[in-house]
Amino acid sequence: MKELNSRIDEEESDYEFIGRKYILDDDEIPFEVRMKYILKAYRKDQDKWARFYIEAKKVQENASEAKRKLKEARVRITQLEQELKHCKQSKSQSTILESRMVSSLLSEDKLSKFKSIVEKQNDYINVLQELLFKNNVAYPPNKIKI
Numbered sequence: 001m002k003e004l005n006s007r008i009d010e011e012e013s014d015y016e017f018i019g020r021k022y023i024l025d026d027d028e029i030p031f032e033v034r035m036k037y038i039l040k041a042y043r044k045d046q047d048k049w050a051r052f053y054i055e056a057k058k059v060q061e062n063a064s065e066a067k068r069k070l071k072e073a074r075v076r077i078t079q080l081e082q083e084l085k086h087c088k089q090s091k092s093q094s095t096i097l098e099s100r101m102v103s104s105l106l107s108e109d110k111l112s113k114f115k116s117i118v119e120k121q122n123d124y125i126n127v128l129q130e131l132l133f134k135n136n137v138a139y140p141p142n143k144i145k146i
């Protein structure tokens with residue numbers, strides 16, 4: 001067991017040595033080389049940010065177009081609601097007018113029936129008055145005419 005632990009410790013120390021061998025400290029890297037890599041990373045980041053900016057603009061344009069379409073749809077919905085309201089009002093008004101026409105026709109029909117009944121009754125009264133006159137029964141003439 002001790003041998004196994006000692007081997008593991010030796011391997012770890014080998015890795016540390018290898019790691020230290022290939023990784024240099026900041027003081028060991030020349031300034032120009034460090035700046036070269038920093039500038040290279042900066043340019044990559046700039047390219048990424050430029051692409052992100054372009055993508056963000058595209059997304060923003062798509063969002064503004066979607067907002068415009070949504071706004072147009074809302075305006076159209078309000079127009080359709082107003083048209084529906086107007087149609088309902090027109091329908092109710094036409095129903096009212098239709099019922100008035102029917103009631104007017106019915107009332108005219110009732111009025112004409114009533115007039116014909118009154119005329120028939122006047123004729124009947126006249127016939128009765130003539131019978132009374134022929135039989136010499138005193139009866140005042142009908143003064144009310146409808």
